[in-house]
């Protein structure tokens with residue numbers, strides 16, 4: 001017998017490609033399907049940049065969906081990725097967000113793991129089951145790959161090779177990483193937004209000069225630029241910013257100073273499906289690692305970076321600019337935050353949301369957009385719909 005419609009994970013998807021059903025933003029059954037088919041499915045998820053783990057023993061924890069991940073630079077210098085769960089009874093192994101360790105000890109029964117994830121010892125092991133072998137109980141590894149120092153993991157064996165998976169968005173990624181990916185970590189800020197993860201990442205090119213007073217100041221809309229999407233839901237922006245000549249109205253005009261480098265454009269954004277946003281605006285290099293905390297919350301870890309070749313003055317400049325513009329105290333991010341909760345509440349109403357700006361077709365998907373179009377998000381929605389197996393209604 002079929003379950004009643006309201007408990008069914010099936011969603012009727014509108015015929016027009018620029019309409020999205022609001023129910024996907026709050027239905028618990030849809031969220032569970034997203035975890036299975038997207039977060040644990042054939043997708044790559046950025047979990048760290050090598051610049052965050054410069055020394056042996058450096059580690060970082062993060063989530064893919066609701067699965068905890070541990071990234072460690074071993075005593076041999078290699079970076080490895082594991083599920084952050086004890087190989088014994090599954091206790092969450094490391095609870096810190098980042099740090100340096102010589103080993104990882106699980107507090108429950110004191111099993112001890114080294115920096116390569118091998119089990120070194122387990123109290124009372126002379127009394128263990130007949131089939132027990134120490135070498136079978138290393139930390140559970142997760143498949144990983146790297147692009148310009150950005151480390152990705154995937155829960156699936158079927159995910160294509162990373163190079164093919166990223167496709168054209170590699171261009172925007174390379175710009176955000178200053179052309180070579182030789183980055184150093186400046187610091188992190190963590191935020192919990194009261195919004196479904198898809199509305200968080202649905203932030204579009206249309207809103208930038210309209211919601212954001214800071215971007216308006218930078219003449220975002222008047223700058224040259226392009227936006228492109230890939231079939232599997234990544235989005236790239238490459239834009240020039242026009243920094244105003246007179247910034248005397250600011251107490252500290254260096255906030256809007258663009259020092260730049262040989263490889264830099266004013267602004268580049270690489271948004272990889274499903275949820276990671278990597279940006280370079282002026283001199284701020286920022287990776288927003290994110291994951292859902294249930295259907296109604298999204299946790300974002302803002303990582304800020306400088307380039308290995310930066311002098312002290314440039315490092316200070318990047319810190320000043322990043323902390324004033326982005327993250328929980330940032331002029332730009334606070335404006336997004338104010339919208340996130342409102343959009344989450346508003347989405348608990350019947351019907352569909354619509355996309356309009358830059359919509360050239362309503363019956364098919366395309367991949368090239370203007371920088372301030374919202375339609376650039378539509379290929380991502382199409383990939384989402386297909387990943388979850390929702391059928392589009394007949395036109």
Ligand code: FES
Pocket residue numbers: 086087088089090091106107108109110111
């Ligand atoms: S669960 Fe970790 S040592 Fe038992």
Ligand SMILES: [Fe+2]
Pocket residue numbers: 203207208212336
């Ligand atoms: Fe925004």
